[in-house]
Amino acid sequence: MHKKIRLLISISILGLLALSGIQGYLINNTYKLEKTAFISETKKSISRLDDLSPKLDGINETLRDNFLNLIADYYVKKITKKQVLETMNAYSDSINRFYITSYEKELKEKEIGYDLKFQKIVNTIIVLDTTGIKNDTIFSSTKTPSFHLLGHKFSREEGHEVSNSLWLTDHDFNREVDGKMTSIIFNLQLETEDRMNIDGWEKIVLGRMASLLFISIGIFLLVFGLLFYSIKSLITQKKIADIKTDFVNNITHELKTPLSTLTLATKMLQNDEMIVVSPRSKGIVSTIERQNIRLQKLIDQVLNNSLGYQEIQLHKEIVPTQEYLKLIIDDFQLSLDSKKIKINKNIKIKEQISIDKFYFTTAISNVLENAVKYGKERVEINVSATFDGAFVLSISDNGIGIPKNEVPFLFDKFYRVGNKEVHNVKGLGLGLYYTNQIIKAHQGKIEVKSEENSGATFTITIPSNN
Template identity: 40%
Template sequence: MLLILCAIQVYLVKTAYDYKVEQFRAEVKDKIGNITNNFTDLDSSVFYKKELLYQRIAEKFIANKNYRVTVKKELLSNAFREALTQRMREKFRREFKDNEVDFAVIVNKFIVFDNTAKTDTIFSEKPKISNALYGNLASLDDAFMVRSYVGTSSDFKKSQYKLLTEDCLYVSIKNWEQIILGRMAFILVVSVLSMLVLVSLFAMAIKALIQQKKVNDVKTDFINNITHELKTPLTTLSVSTKMLARQEVKENEVVFNKVLDTVNRQNNRLQNIIDQVLSNSLGFEKIELQKQKLKAATLLQTIITDFHLAFPKVQIHHHIQNSDTILHLDKFQLTTAINNVLENAVKYGCQNITLITSEENGMFHISIQDDGIGIAKTKQSLLFEKFYRVEQGNLHNTKGLGLGLYYVDQIIKAHQGSVKVVSDLGKGAAFTLSIPVV
């Protein structure tokens, strides 16, 4: 449709251009018609000489038909060429003050005939610059005909003969294309603006379609992500429920209470899952944290225990130093952030995870290293953008909305901390979460 509208617009502009060209040529013809006026106002004696030349050449031909080969040469080497050229140029300069005009009078036909014999055409040719009687035009390529002069003469010694000649006046206006375009300035501006509007509307429509498709894709991914988020605590609850059903667990109060605590934690996680989804859409400045003072070692140990229950096939090693370090944080939000990093490692093929803590310059660092597929250097700067997921080729082989690491980044920033990643493709990744110590 856009191409059709553009084609119509181009056609209309071309039609307007052709009309302006014809209008311009008509104006030139009118002006030149006033100038030439059959040439009598220029110098009648000079034109009389031209008529005499035509008649003399015709009489020579009538007297001797072999003279045919020199007729054109004698016509073109006329004695009035320079005089007529000069006078015509002066007239043009006065009439066309703002334009430079080149011209030429071309002789096309020279025919001798009588009423009783067959017409004898000495020459009858298409207009060409080499047949110019006078003028300063160098080529007919950029010129157009403004007048045609047909002359007849019968004043010969042998009265039965007559002469028919045809001369055409061609002119060329220097930079006439610019003159036409200048007259079309308004039309061109309107056309360009119309084209821009059409292209802009088309681009907006395409953009809207792309955005609509993206919304549909995000909607589908969002459902998949929610399903994934629910599966993790549900899996833990399923395992814990089965454990609670065992007789040996029932009889061991310590183990029973430990499993029951796990059930309570996962239940709380399910209750807060909607809050987590909502907070994923917020920047860290708008996240409201429910901070409390907690021992870092206790929090991390709990996270590791729950993770091991959910992913028993993944080995998680930990070296928690500074076990007495106290952190002022939102327990639920930070737990979810750390779980996102751990689960993200599992998504991308790791079998072993190492969690190491350290404390330096008032910051508590949690380093989570995995042996997964790793992340290319060119993609690491995009990891924490909303909806971004690392792809393999042009395919996303893992499920998710692309909010996990974005959420991690926003939560750590909300705690006045920072997140760093170090990775090489095929060599796993190491995420370091840093938050202030109380």
Template identity: 40%
Template sequence: MCKPVQSVKSVSYMKQRINLLIAFSVAALIVLSAVQCYLVKTTYDYKVAQFHTQIKNEIAQISNNYSDIDSVLVSRKETLYTNLSEKYFQGKKSKTDIKNGILENEYRSALTAEIQRKFERDLPNFKIDFAIVLNKFILYQNTKKADTIFSEKPFIQNKLYGNLASLNHAFLVRNYVGTTNGTFKNQDYKLLTEDSMYVSVIDWEMIILRRMAFVLVLSLFSILTLITLFVIALKALIKQKKVSDVKTDFINNITHELKTPLATLGISTKILEQKNIRDNDESFNSIVNTISRQNNRLQSLIDQVMANSLAENEIELQKEKIETEVFLQTIVNDFKIGYPKIHIQTHFETQKTNLVLDKFHLTTALLNVLENAVKYGSNTITIKTKQIEDQFSISIEDDGIGISKNKQALLFEKFYRVEQGNLHNTKGLGLGLYYVAQIVKAHQGSVNVISDLGKGARFTILLKV
């Protein structure tokens, strides 16, 4: 029987709604993650700027000039600058010679070592490499126009002293502007120089990351929380969709199952209204028997739904000690009466095994498995028993159409029915195997299935001995 149009529309609407919610959730997660990353990047940039400012301030406290580092070396530096300036005035030195003379100064190594020691002494928490580069060397003589001997952007090639090999990962700490007044041949002149100090703190990235540890952990926790909530919400949506599909299938199935006996009862009631039927005892009894059977069928459907509303820990078992092989043979004999065309084989590897079981519920559970095999195309059923350590094994193997691997995990779920090929039209409420699982669990046992599509199925029930 086909599903009602309204149910199909409802399922379609639910799928669209879930897909829309998933798309919205993914978009929201991406946006929130992007915002989180932006905030972390902004914080990182702020921490880097803050770190640079700290280094600048601490170096500024160490020295405002080189005079307090080594006055002799500074004096030699000023003397060199004066000599080079006078030789330039005399025409003995070109601008290139002046530049080379400054950069190849003899106090380069000594002054580098002095500054390095001062950093190590006054800034013990940081390992600092530095370079002081020459930017400008300009002479002013009387009122003449300034004579620019040298003026360039900071380059490591113009390093006066220091141990840095590159300025790529270094940052500017400060500029040193110096002026020197002198007299050459009774003419006053002024020398303007500009040096820049660049420093690079070894492992500065790790220092920044350690200072950002709380922010990073909090951000990571936030992102993981968002992802976790997204996954939980996604699982809930998928579960809701499955529940909705199951509910729709159950309503359609129960409607289908109820319509047949109700229609039969309606027709039988109308037939009984005919006088000729009432006067014919044989016809009358036949109709009454039909009504009785359909009434029993309705009652059976209602009882099945009610019984399966209980969990395994809510089922009240009436246990008694029974000889299991005799119990199973009785079930087989009764089943043969109802299904004479089905060939049933028994291979009991155990004898006189006494177990404490609920005969009524376990009989119903085993009959559900047998009827399920017939329902899904089986002609031959084999029942085997054996003892595996402290467990009693009952296996029911059939030659039906089998079950695909991806469907097997759902077999024992409430209301689940395999919809594959022509099985969509198979009658049932999807409660039989669920009931089997609940009864076996109530006996502290387990049930599993092994099957391949087109190769039948084997259900194994394990009970404690």
């Protein structure tokens, strides 16, 4: 039993851990989805801010014209690549503060509701000749960090991509080459990237998930609390059950000694002619003996019923079924004092059965005694046996019957039908429980069909290969 409890606790803990893992996985997935949705919403709200704002669009146009002039000077070899980048960087720095102020004003009008930083960076600058074959790379982010063009400065890791722009077009400029004004044409490939940085986006996403997180934590704590309470109750009930069993076993064993002494004293009184000479004395001694025997039987019943079917050690033997059953019924009839009890036998089977005679006899006797105890004024019991691949014994009576709602509990330990405080029939509620354990030990089953005031039918089935 202790192993089963430990196994149950281990399985429960593993189940809780598995549930926690699944819940954590689902929360993590939800967090990622919320993050993606939040970033997408923000991207959508600022994606065309540059184009729709006249101020920002004007700044971009001015920067673009300045940049194209630098490329034209580079194309005719007036400046170097380094000078292109340095000049461009200096110019962007000069207008950047105005750009940021204008951008933040546009954001404020949109009422986004949280702090946001924006930047425009350059990933690639490539000049191509008119043939489109010869490429001259001025800048590439694959070799060096991205070139900051406009907006706030923050690292790539701190931001999120909003959009990419690839500008591929041809340009016509007039430049003085070798003292002559010459029209030059070149193709330009410019790849820019818009990025944003949302201050405290993690808190915003978690805030959107607050209700889900609180519900998840609440459910987890509830399940954990229920599991803890259940395990604690199980351990407590097991301890109480062990204490009860030990107490019952100890008290019954302790009662055995004085009862044995009382039995010996009763026999001595019966054999002493000087004491039992009068009928009154004989009656008193007989009463003492009967009650002593009854008390011993009750104690034996308590001791025997502390065993489960797994603990019952059977010593099986092959018995002729018909003769065995008739002998049990005849012995039971002899033990009855009343002539108002009738037992009808319908046993016509020749097969043999493998059983433990002592335990199986006890089981059948318990069912018969139950029929007599709960019988009406005139008790009639019908006993029949058949063999069709399995041994089937049916014992029915015309007694007071059992309410349907109490039938499922009939084989529970200490259960008694009806009022638990007042019983017209004496007993401990162990007979049918013990009978069920014996039948289970024989790999069989016992079933009951009954209705109130319509008697009861007990059917015992034992497989032939048990």
